[in-house]
Amino acid sequence: MVEVVNHEKVSSEDISVTQLLMKSILDNQRKAFYKEGTVDIATRVDRLGRAVSVLQNYKKEFCSAMSEDFGHRSVHQSVLTDIGGSIASLQDASKRLKKWIRPQRRKSMFPIGYLGASSKVEYQPLGVIGCISPWNFPLQLAFGPLAGMLSAGNRAMIKPSELTPATSDLFKKAIAESFDLEELAVITGDVETGRSFSQLNFDHLVYTGGSRVAKDIMREASNSLVPVTLELGGKSPVIIGKSADVESSAAKIIMGKTMNAGQVCLAPDYVFVHDDILKEFVASLESAFKMMYPSIKDNPDYTSIINEHHFDRLMQYIDDAELKGAKVKTLNPSDEDFNGQPHFKIPLTLVIDPTENMSVMNNEIFGPILLIKSFSSLEEPIDYINGRPRPLALYYFGHDRQEERNVLDRTFSGGVTVNDVLLHAAQDDLPFGGVGESGFGRYHGFEGFKQFSNCRSIFRQSKLVSKLAATMWPPYSK
Numbered sequence: 001m002v003e004v005v006n007h008e009k010v011s012s013e014d015i016s017v018t019q020l021l022m023k024s025i026l027d028n029q030r031k032a033f034y035k036e037g038t039v040d041i042a043t044r045v046d047r048l049g050r051a052v053s054v055l056q057n058y059k060k061e062f063c064s065a066m067s068e069d070f071g072h073r074s075v076h077q078s079v080l081t082d083i084g085g086s087i088a089s090l091q092d093a094s095k096r097l098k099k100w101i102r103p104q105r106r107k108s109m110f111p112i113g114y115l116g117a118s119s120k121v122e123y124q125p126l127g128v129i130g131c132i133s134p135w136n137f138p139l140q141l142a143f144g145p146l147a148g149m150l151s152a153g154n155r156a157m158i159k160p161s162e163l164t165p166a167t168s169d170l171f172k173k174a175i176a177e178s179f180d181l182e183e184l185a186v187i188t189g190d191v192e193t194g195r196s197f198s199q200l201n202f203d204h205l206v207y208t209g210g211s212r213v214a215k216d217i218m219r220e221a222s223n224s225l226v227p228v229t230l231e232l233g234g235k236s237p238v239i240i241g242k243s244a245d246v247e248s249s250a251a252k253i254i255m256g257k258t259m260n261a262g263q264v265c266l267a268p269d270y271v272f273v274h275d276d277i278l279k280e281f282v283a284s285l286e287s288a289f290k291m292m293y294p295s296i297k298d299n300p301d302y303t304s305i306i307n308e309h310h311f312d313r314l315m316q317y318i319d320d321a322e323l324k325g326a327k328v329k330t331l332n333p334s335d336e337d338f339n340g341q342p343h344f345k346i347p348l349t350l351v352i353d354p355t356e357n358m359s360v361m362n363n364e365i366f367g368p369i370l371l372i373k374s375f376s377s378l379e380e381p382i383d384y385i386n387g388r389p390r391p392l393a394l395y396y397f398g399h400d401r402q403e404e405r406n407v408l409d410r411t412f413s414g415g416v417t418v419n420d421v422l423l424h425a426a427q428d429d430l431p432f433g434g435v436g437e438s439g440f441g442r443y444h445g446f447e448g449f450k451q452f453s454n455c456r457s458i459f460r461q462s463k464l465v466s467k468l469a470a471t472m473w474p475p476y477s478k
């Protein structure tokens with residue numbers, strides 16, 4: 001059984017059936033887009049509003065579905081990240097759209113600007129945008145890009161992850177109740193469906209996920225020269241300077257690292273701590289964890305790993321690090337036995353002094369493992385970070401403004417939070433995206449609107465310049 005589109009279930013072994021159906025939705029969306037003509041502000045605001053209502057009306061059911069998909073997922077966290085976070089982006093776009101959409105006057109070449117010619121940029125929708133989203137924030141990573149797509153006046157097709165089937169099914173149903181298939185369609189299915197989806201001739205394609213699949217997506221999209229936005233991951237570093245407030249930095253890192261059990265593209269992956277405060281920092285991590293999670297197994301605030309495959313992958317990282325000589329500390333305040341648990345929960349595990357030959361050092365962790373390295377001079381973390389693929393996020397803790405400037409000027413990442421973690425991504429007015437291997441393209445706020453718009457350059461010639469220009473046409477003479 002292959003589930004194909006919003007309203008239908010199609011039983012077929014043949015992926016081409018899925019492909020044909022997806023293609024027909026795309027064709028119909030494109031036809032409707034052309035027929036619609038100008039997409040006025042009221043229509044865009046109405047679409048954004050309907051997306052908000054979907055989240056509000058199904059809030060409880062969505063949280064249960066996400067918990068079912070993860071084995072267990074903190075409901076408070078789901079409300080904060082997937083429901084609240086998505087609503088905030090959609091409402092922000094709705095509020096600021098009027099300002100974003102305004103044509104921008106630009107300077108015309110001297111002297112024709114003074115002689116009546118004019119230049120401006122107008123933002124035009126692109127048409128139909130495809131969006132392939134992952135499992136870790138199954139709603140936020142579909143509704144977030146949607147805020148940009150709908151505010152820019154586009155229609156959209158979304159392919160959510162097969163790893164969160166309950167959430168994806170409910171998402172499809174809820175969207176179908178509030179949107180015409182020609183406006184917004186959700187297409188569920190497995191990796192093969194994703195592959196066919198990436199072959200469609202969209203006006204733009206957004207992919208959020210791992211870099212291995214991103215290469216396939218880009219290759220497929222290149223066949224029709226479909227422009228892509230790639231929102232990928234990587235190993236996001238933290239630098240804790242000597243001037244940092246150790247206790248509060250540790251608590252913030254615990255908060256950020258345990259959110260969604262570390263299954264966050266921006267989660268701190270490895271921490272460089274100044275030698276002088278290393279011991280105090282590790283002790284502070286332990287006490288902050290104990291305070292936030294006195295127990296883990298049945299603690300509703302602690303989320304499970306998505307499935308057995310990822311559980312095994314993470315446990316292998318820990319075993320490998322231990323075998324190769326790292327100091328491994330499992331933060332398990334109630335000394336619980338995790339054998340035979342109904343979910344795939346893993347207690348936060350600190351890997352201290354890891355070496356480069358460990359698999360945990362060479363892969364994005366995407367789970368509750370935190371690597372800790374020490375440094376004596378700032379050059380060490382800066383050189384280390386610059387010797388590796390450019391990360392999605394970078395975090396600096398400290399109150400030494402010169403050191404902070406040094407870190408900001410000499411490292412590269414998609415975004416930065418100073419004296420906290422993750423939070424730059426929660427600011428709707430800040431563009432979100434990666435650099436280098438962590439992806440390219442930006443969304444959130446005005447940059448999201450712009451990303452999904454055609455920034456059209458319009459030059460209007462004046463009568464006076466036309467007359468003068470005629471004197472300069474060939475044949476040329478002295």
Ligand code: NAD
Nearest residue numbers: 133134135160161191194195209210213216231232233265
């Ligand atoms: P995933 O396995 O859920 O895959 C994402 C989507 O890609 C799914 O819808 C899936 O069906 C589809 N897909 C898989 N193979 C495909 C193919 N060959 N062709 C077309 N579509 C295909 O997600 P994942 O990759 O496990 O996600 C985790 C990764 O995503 C991590 O690396 C994480 O850092 C990254 N991530 C990035 C962001 C960001 O905003 N930058 C956010 C979340 C996750």
